[in-house]
Amino acid sequence: MNRLLRVLLGMVCVFSVGLTQAAPKPGAMAPDFTATDTQGNTVTLSRLQGQYVVLEWTNHLCPFVQKHYGSGNMQALQKTYTDKGYHWYSIVSSAPGKQGNIDAAKANELTTSRGAAPSGVILDPSGAIGKLYDARTTPHMFIIDPSGKLVYMGGIDSIPSADKADLAAATNYVKAAFTELEAGKPVSTPVSAPYGCSVKY
Amino acid sequence: MSLLLTLLWPLTALAAPVQARHVVVDLLTETSTVTAGEPLWVLLTFAPEPHWHTYWKNPGDSGLAPKLNWQLPPGWQAREPLFPTPAAIPYGKQINYGYEGESGLLVELVPPLVMQEENVALTLDARWLVCADACVPGQAEFKLELPVTRFAAPNPRHKSRFAQARFSLPLKSDIAGTYRVQGEQIVVDLPARTLPRSVSRVFIAPGQIAEAELAPDLTFKEDRLLIRLNRHSYFSKAPPQIEVVLELAGQGWSVPARLQPQGESQ
Structure with missing residues (x-):
């Protein structure tokens, strides 16, 4: 009886691990997805292995996003890392009719007008990719290493606010993570509080 | 003037x-x-x-x-x-x-x-x-x-x-409880003598400790209340003390819970 119970419990554990594996976790493989970016290119995360990938959840009407774009902070990060050959995808998971929901033309116009420099913008109106990553806020940042493992997830920096004046004193976690990764060190802050507007699923 | x-x-x-x-x-x-x-x-x-x-x-x-x-x-x-x-x-x-x-x-x-x-x-x-x-x-x-x-x-x-x-404001009770991180769960253990026997909501501060839940798992056991919550996906460090706010029909009770050192018996 005891043995049967243990076997059953074991099965339950395996099953629940199987379920929780889907949720993103630093050190685990990043959930794979295939999408088409706003330039019409097919993006499959697992095919980007061999290089770092940044995923940035965004909504151009969210004041927290506006803090990081209005100050040029986000564009500067995008430029720094795409210049190194890293991949950077901005993802919009706003559902149709919800704040921030845009079409490809609008997304491309925003990239141009804001001087943004991502590798591509992915529209996710069904929220499938957002839910795969349990993206909660805009912005919400994820870094995936060349082996496909998630090495950072969380906020863009250490001061949750919508105020540009806080940028100078904040620790930018994306920058901090890359500084450590490029020096061959593990990321010392692999998880931080994502802050911002809710993702408009 | x-x-x-x-x-x-x-x-x-x-x-x-x-x-x-x-x-x-x-x-x-x-x-x-x-x-x-x-x-x-x-x-x-x-x-x-x-x-x-x-x-x-x-x-x-x-x-x-x-x-x-x-x-x-x-x-x-x-x-x-x-x-x-x-x-x-x-x-x-x-x-x-x-x-x-x-x-x-x-x-x-x-x-x-x-x-x-x-x-x-x-x-x-x-x-x-x-x-x-x-x-x-x-x-x-x-x-x-x-x-x-x-x-x-x-x-x-x-x-x-x-x-x-x-x-x-939530009522400040003179009791204090403990909490522990148990795998993927946060388990809060409170002396329940001065708490209501039913609770509709549980709020934890600071953030990034437990996932927000509309129907938390509560067990009243003798004179203790055990609350099992899902550990927050963005949990990184257990602070020495958290604040647990219980709510019933708009009335709140605030109870501090200190981190139970590992290995300490209940």
Whole structure:
């Protein structure tokens, strides 16, 4: 009886691990997805292995996003890392009719007008990719290493606010993570509080 | 001129409400004068438009708690704001903690034991986020100028607002519990003797400890209450103490729970 119970419990554990594996976790493989970016290119995360990938959840009407774009902070990060050959995808998971929901033309116009420099913008109106990553806020940042493992997830920096004046004193976690990764060190802050507007699923 | 100034006193002591986008924000003082060594209570009120909300100290899955930055004369101290018992505000699958109606943050300002000056100037820079589907950040500066008197003069106009604000705070119980991180769970263990036998909501502060849940797993066992919550996906470090706010029919109870050292028996 005891043995049967243990076997059953074991099965339950395996099953629940199987379920929780889907949720993103630093050190685990990043959930794979295939999408088409706003330039019409097919993006499959697992095919980007061999290089770092940044995923940035965004909504151009969210004041927290506006803090990081209005100050040029986000564009500067995008430029720094795409210049190194890293991949950077901005993802919009706003559902149709919800704040921030845009079409490809609008997304491309925003990239141009804001001087943004991502590798591509992915529209996710069904929220499938957002839910795969349990993206909660805009912005919400994820870094995936060349082996496909998630090495950072969380906020863009250490001061949750919508105020540009806080940028100078904040620790930018994306920058901090890359500084450590490029020096061959593990990321010392692999998880931080994502802050911002809710993702408009 | 001096008569005019005298007439203006009550006006400057009552900073005017600020009509910001989607919310009216005001700063009230419990007394209209201030006395050396006696705490001065102030109330920062938020009255959002219908369906808009402001946030608790742990805003939940998104949002932002108000930030208060005081500029006070030397020797003064501002304590941390006291937040009313929050409500759970669902947005799709996400849950925020905050206030859909009017709410007020009580703040205790502690003056020095000796004050030579006739008047004091207190300045608050308040920042907040107010959200419905969309979010709008706001900011206002409140300047209070209060005469220093031997006995603080009550402010009858604000009496009911302060009473309401105090009533909205979670009751502080004299009990303390513990919590532990158990795998993917946060287990809170409280002595339940002075707590209600049924609880509709559990709020944990700070954020990033436990996932927001509308129906937490509660077990009353003899005179203890065990609360099992999912560890937050963005949990990184267990603080020495957390605040557990239990809510039943709008009434909150606040209980501190200290981290149970590993290996310590229950």
